[in-house]
Amino acid sequence: DGGITQSPKYLFRKEGQNVTLSCEQNLNHDAMYWYRQDPGQGLRLIYYSQIVNDFQKGDIAEGYSVSREKKESFPLTVTSAQKNPTAFYLCASKTRGPGETQYFGPGTRLLVL
Amino acid sequence: EDKVVQSPLSLVVHEGDTVTLNCSYEVTNFRSLLWYKQEKKAPTFLFMLTSSGIEKKSGRLSSILDKKELSSILNITATQTGDSAIYLCAVEDGFGNEKLTFGTGTRLTIIP
Numbered sequence: 001d002g003g004i005t006q007s008p009k010y011l012f013r014k015e016g017q018n019v020t021l022s023c024e025q026n027l028n029h030d031a032m033y034w035y036r037q038d039p040g041q042g043l044r045l046i047y048y049s050q051i052v053n054d055f056q057k058g059d060i061a062e063g064y065s066v067s068r069e070k071k072e073s074f075p076l077t078v079t080s081a082q083k084n085p086t087a088f089y090l091c092a093s094k095t096r097g098p099g100e101t102q103y104f105g106p107g108t109r110l111l112v113l
Numbered sequence: 114e115d116k117v118v119q120s121p122l123s124l125v126v127h128e129g130d131t132v133t134l135n136c137s138y139e140v141t142n143f144r145s146l147l148w149y150k151q152e153k154k155a156p157t158f159l160f161m162l163t164s165s166g167i168e169k170k171s172g173r174l175s176s177i178l179d180k181k182e183l184s185s186i187l188n189i190t191a192t193q194t195g196d197s198a199i200y201l202c203a204v205e206d207g208f209g210n211e212k213l214t215f216g217t218g219t220r221l222t223i224i225p
Contacts, residue, residue: 042119044215045212058212102213104155
């Protein structure tokens with residue numbers, strides 16, 4: 001079954017803790033993205049990667065880190081420096097090039113205890 | 114900085130009504146405009162628009178882009194309760210980074 005998977009579905013973070021959200025795709029897409037969605041707001045870009053071993057900051061990268069060691073995987077770490085991490089996190093991927101659309105995973109909801 | 118504004122923010126209509134959702138944008142180097150539907154979790158792709166004046170249609174949904182007015186509309190005719198969702202508009206710039214800038218979305222609620 002082709003698609004994008006995100007895990008876990010729900011994640012609880014304690015104060016001062018780093019947590020890592022998983023995103024895996026088997027669509028052979030080169031580009032991958034991480035977004036954050038807050039109530040009443042649209043999706044805001046955290047980080048993106050157009051190719052393995054390379055990634056760029058999006059609009060709200062502070063307090064987050066990523067890696068792209070494999071084409072299929074783009075994990076996001078929410079560090080303790082992110083003071084307001086409670087949100088819905090969406091991962092997306094696409095084939096590079098004009099006319100190609102981003103496809104989204106089911107999301108991870110992060111809550112702070 | 115690229116900007117996308119959607120209106121209205123929320124809309125409540127009765128089943129069978131026709132609705133029009135609006136999206137306006139400011140993009141330095143426009144490549145395309147996309148519409149997504151988000152029900153509970155992952156946004157699902159509806160349309161990609163690149164050329165002005167050409168309507169894209171899928172069943173009861175249709176969309177058109179006006180590059181002169183820097184805007185797009187999404188129409189839904191004969192609405193059904195299954196159309197209840199957040200509709201997201203996004204624009205992609207043409208600088209090769211292939212990033213999307215999203216609007217805040219329109220929350221559409223269909224009352225039976």
